[in-house]
Every structure is written in structure tokens, then in C-alpha cells.
Amino acid sequence: MEGQDMELDLTGRLMADMDPQLLDFLQHKVNTFVKWDLVRFFHDNPHTTDTAENIARYAGRSVDTIRVELAELARAGLLEESRLGEMTVYSLTADAATRDLLARFVAASDDRQFRVKAIYHIIRGTR
């Protein structure tokens, strides 16, 4: 089997046995490792409201990277972006269905096999 065909076959197998909602979540919402870190952070700290600068500090990432990813997560409906005085702040969405999906994603990612598949999808999506 050619290299490209092998990859398509592997992709097909990995996608076939993944929860379609979680697969969609990975493909369209949490499609980078930084976003993965960020949604995990907000899942663990669901009452946090903070600026990109402070979230970057907690996450140990550069603020320029974090700012872009936070804005994309807000557009995807996972976070809420709001103004507080002169600051732009982010917090986890209040939408119960989205929070539930995030909780399922975080619970699933505790499983090594799911993590391997998710990592594969993210790497594939970033190419």
C-alpha cells in the first residue's frame, strides 16, 4: 500500500470509532494543542474570568499565541469574550450543552487511546 493510501486508511479507522460529536469538537473547535490546553484550563477552573495576559501566565504560553487562540475559542462558542473596563476578559461559556461536551472531551482524553487519536487528528489538521 502506498504511503498516502496507508494514511487515509489509518485516518478512516481512527475516525470510524470516535464519538462523532467529539470528532467534530476536535476538528472544528479544539483543533490545536494550545486550544486543548486552554479548554482543559477552563474546565478545571470553570469560574475563572481573566485577561489573555494572565491566562498566558497560568498556561505558561506566550501571550501573542494565547490571544489568537482565545479569540477563536470565543468564536467557536466555548468561551465568552467580554469587556471589563478597558480589559478584554475571557470566561467559560455558560451554555450547558457546550459545557457538557467539554466535560465529555476532558473525561475521554484521560484515556490513552483517545488521546493518541486526538493528537493524530490535531497534527493532521495543522498540516
Place this chain on the structure above:
Amino acid sequence: MERVKTGIPGLDEMLRGGFLPQTANLVEGAPGTGKTTLGMQFIYHGITACDEPGLILTFEEFPQQYYNDAANFGWDFRRLEREGKLRVMMTSPEVSRADLEQVGGRLERLVRQMGVKRVLVDSLSHFERLSEDPAEMRAIVYGFINGLKREGLTAVLTRENAALIGENDAADDSLGFLVDSYILLRYVEIESAIHKALLVLKMRGSDHDKGIRRFEITERGLEVRAPFEGQEGILSGSPRRMVDSFVQAFVRR
């Protein structure tokens, strides 16, 4: 007058019954002295013994750390959060300050919805990065403390003191003027062993115990014990036996 009890054995007696309602109470000490434990105990006691929901504003530690630390004392913070009696909120000084200045801000809504009466702010030291100008810094903290009082909260505010033992470092002591009570936790060395000492430095509008008391962190939390007796210079970190000082001063050799 009505008091807000901390539930810490010995401390409420030192405070003549507890903190005064809707006051800001500073707890300062070196790392590991028990500032956060004192604050968590104040929050836990409020929820479980006084039916007063609590809020923990953390500027550094993740909520998980508080759940774990509290569990060591048998305090189930996760359950209290699920029951809507506690909220552990990780945020930053600038955001919480700006939020308190907003009408209908998140904190205001939370206080109203949960009926929050007590707050632990851990720690005030993080405000120090907002300004290097002591006057501006004082104004910032003053505004924050007033915001908490405006919400009707009784607050315990922790502050780090880098000096493990001996004299305080050169931290801005003007913060002491902004708060209603000021509790100092110190390490002291007595006969080659480290002990912990607690002192109520000030309590606005109330009498309080002026003694320097020994305290311990037990499996049930903080317990304040008897005053150090026969010792002087406790706050220096290396006290002397009073009888030795007497001999040194008055007995001819």
C-alpha cells in the same frame, strides 16, 4: 456587638468573639505559617456552622489545590461548591478590582445569587505587581477593600512576608492602615525547635488579646494555644528566657 466567628479555637477568644462584620482582616506571615489554612477555616466554619456562604478569590493557586488542602482537614470543598455554598474562583487582582467597580459585575451577581457573606482573598501580595508607586498601590488596595465591604462581605486577606524568621522585610506597611484587623503569623526558634506564633497587632473598634500565642496546625486545622511564657523578644524570632535577661541586667558578676 455581633461577631463573625472564625471557628479557630483560641483565635475567637483573642478577637473577643470574632471579627467585626463587614471588615477587612489581614493575615500576614512567612510561607508555610498557615495563612491560607486560617482563611479556609474561616470560610469553612462560616458555611458549616453559621450558614454563611463563602467565596475564595485565588490569584495564584488553582482551585484544585484548595480542594486538596481542605480535604486534608476533612473539609469537603467540592461538595460545598456543588451545594452552592462555596465558590473557589481563580482570577487576577486587576480583573477582580475592575469587576467590583462595575454595577452588576460578576462578583456582585455571585454575592447576591449565593448569599455570600465571607470572602478569602489569597493573596493581597499579588496586587504589588499592579504598581510600583506605594501611593497608587495603596489607592488600588483601598478601592478593592471598599468594593468587598460594599458587597457586605467580611474578608480575610492574606499577605506573604518573605522573612522566615526575625524582622519583617521591607514590605509596604501602609497596607496595615487600610485593614480593620491585622494578624501576624511568625516562626520562632526556642531551644533549637521551631514554633509558630500568632499575634493580633490591631483590631479597629474593638479590644483584643495583646499576647503572643503559640499555635499549631492540627488535623482539624489551626488551634491557638497558650501565650509564650517566660520568654521575651518572641517577634525577633529568637526569644530569650526572661530570667536570663533579668540576670544579665541586674545581677552583679
